[in-house]
Amino acid sequence: MKRALLVMLFVSMLLVPFVSADKKVVYVGKIEGTITQYTADQFASYIKTAEENNAEALIIELNTPGGQGDAMMRIVSLIQNSTVPVIIYVYPRGAIAASAGTYIAMSSHLIAMAPATSIGACEPILGYASNGSIIRAPDKIRNFYTAYMRSLAEESGRNVTAAEKFVLEDLSLTPEEALEAHVIEVIANDVPDLLRKANGMRTKVPVAGKGYVTLNFTNVEVRELNPSLSYRIVTFLANPAVSYLLFVVGMLGLVFGFLTPGWHVPETLGAILLVLGVIGMGYFGYNEAGLVLVILGMIFFIAEALTPTFGLFTVAGLVSFVLGGLILFGKGGGGVYLVSASTFETLRVAIIVTGVLLALFFLFGMAAVVRAHRRKPETGREELIGEVGKVIEDLNPEGVIKVRGELWKAVSKDGSTIKVGERVRVLEVRGLTLIVEKVRGDS
Template sequence: MVRWLIYLLLLWPGALLAAGSVTVLTVDGPIGPATADYLTRGIAHAETDGSQLVVIRIDTPGGLDTSMRSIIKAILASPVPVASFVAPSGARAASAGTYILYASHIAAMAPGTNLGAATPVQIGGMPGQPERDKPTGDGKEKKPQEQAPDNAETLTRKQVNDAAAYIRGLAQLRGRNATWAERAVRESVSLAAEDAQRQKVVDLLAHDVPDLLAKLDGRVLEMGGRKLTLATQGAPLVERAPDWRAQILAVITNPSVALILMMIGVYGLIFEFSNPGSGVGGVIGGICLILALYALQLLPVNFAGIALILLGILFMAAEAFMPSFGIIGFGGIAAFVVGAVILIDTDVPGLGIPLALIVTVAVSSALFIFAIVAMALRARRRVLVSGDAGLVGSEATLLDLSPGDDRSGWVQLQGERWQVRSDTPLTRGQRIRVRARNGVLLDVTADDEPPKGV
């Protein structure tokens, strides 16, 4: 028996030490793919560790619908009860945070916090705002029911109805105020902590996590048809912070980082194709492009925005390889800016691309294009130093005379040996100047006096 106990301690020390503990997870910021991954894995770890309760400390302005639903699925399927706690004072559980609060087995708030405003929002305006009392061509006003809804209005209404039914179902599952939940979706209303408790939107108020655990001690929950009594008074806390995977995912799924990675990736591949065999551009560009595509498939992106960004980058790169004196380059800048502005198809706070970043990248690209155009103009004005234009007018020293002909000889020009001919006698070592080229023969004139003593 002792041997088996030692064996268990060696293999599963974390599980034995965490038995009866409380796992604490923290959400501080917009809810996105990284948050969903962190919370779903944290809930799974709590079950493996034998925790009796998971506390999700929330302070969020909202987030993506897909990420929110992934978290709610994990909460509903969890055999370990989940308590969502809006804290500390001054925090909020807006939009997606309200849904998570309703889905949890226990909903709690700290004084001075709020929740609500759960209406789904997309780019193009607030949903649920149909045009009313719009004048017609005859000067009369149409009643709302007489107005033919357009496709955008219909889509908005479908989104709002779906969200309202979803949160009402969660409220009925947990026995909370379903009427107010639906108002939070349809009317974007919010509640302070004290009002939320009074209207049975949340279960209790607590100042911090230890205070919450003290108030939950002895509470009986129904989990999968069985009764579960919490013993949280003085239970050990296991703070599970985001690990390296969640942190990396949070970085690359930031829309600004995804945009920069995509630019580096495309430019790296262009550099590799223009300089085959270098390797650096291909390796770095390939890695960055794959990471960018992975991040973008997790985010609500507008594919027209992606197409415009790629087209803009290709145009700017084309300007570097075949200068068109700015036409292609500035077209690329315009396409890039428009694409970056419309790339992220949501108004969720923290999930857009800052205009300052877009302008910075566009200005940097413009300066780069100006430098290329300036170099092209300077090269155009520069005197040619190769071909016939480079030969005519050049000077050289006569190396040898042709046998029996003192008006013909040989010189070295542009790395090649040329035969020359003059109208006047020439002397070996004499400086000559090229007047013209006739096939492989150069017409020259003597440029100085013959060297003395020759």
């Protein structure tokens, strides 16, 4: 019996690695909200995770009203250069892939939609007029985006006519309409349903380095990629209402602070909110946003040393420094960080401790040094200025005086003669010579 158990244990140990190695992996990541450079960074992180783990596919659950054109084009490039098939899944129910989201979907290797979702409405606009009407982009821009959408549809073999109408006529389609128009490939209730229906399908776009790939989702393990801390922070800031409010309140804080000098609270809060508002507008990536906040924190620390505010600038600097460090090093998702996930857990504590130590240094150490430099010297020859001495040898105009019990060579300021015994006041020190004047009222 013992021998039989040992044999079974040995065989099982041999089989376990073989089974796990044969197991295929599909990663699932989420992208929600406005498309910004942070979204592109998150896409890059998801794709990198899938590529490093040789995944069977990467599914992106997409729900976006659109966003920045340059960030969208960067995402399209990332998808089409991915060595792993990227499936865009408009999910959950009620989600949309509008404007920039439609371009991203059309560039993917496979498009799926959940029921009660929509795709389309890609007409480029410049903004909204004061009366609420849309300011449409000029023909030059419209023609460019139409050609761009057409090229994506032609490459993927999807409906070119519908793709052009997405841009020219703001066409929007339901999942059923999109499937009938050959814009998408699958309608699925959830990820397991998507895997079941997409199994055996051929990608619509060639996978980088592999050509067209037949998807094999038999016996796959689904792993979720959770958005990083950085992405959750910037996604909140990137909400148009939030970023605009932060920007406006920040500007008002700066203006009010300049109108009420000496308080420092309005301009301090205004500077932080203004920077957060600009970051939320999505014109930075993770690295740039983190560096901007770290630099802002250092500016606050230095301001505390130069203009002591009883800790106000220190607190503002600490908040900016820590938040910037977390964004800078905590980017990525699914274990992909600027550093490893385990290292980031330790680094997060190090960032906070470093911020606190810097705050204390600038609050007490640097402030003391600056105050010492500003203090009037209490030793040396400069201390003699203003002192009154007695003439020991006639100044004509040069002679000798006695100040604080010491004999000094002295010259009268106006070249006049000052007799022995008269009192003089030191006006200036030039090397080892004192420039003096006669104390009026003395005989």
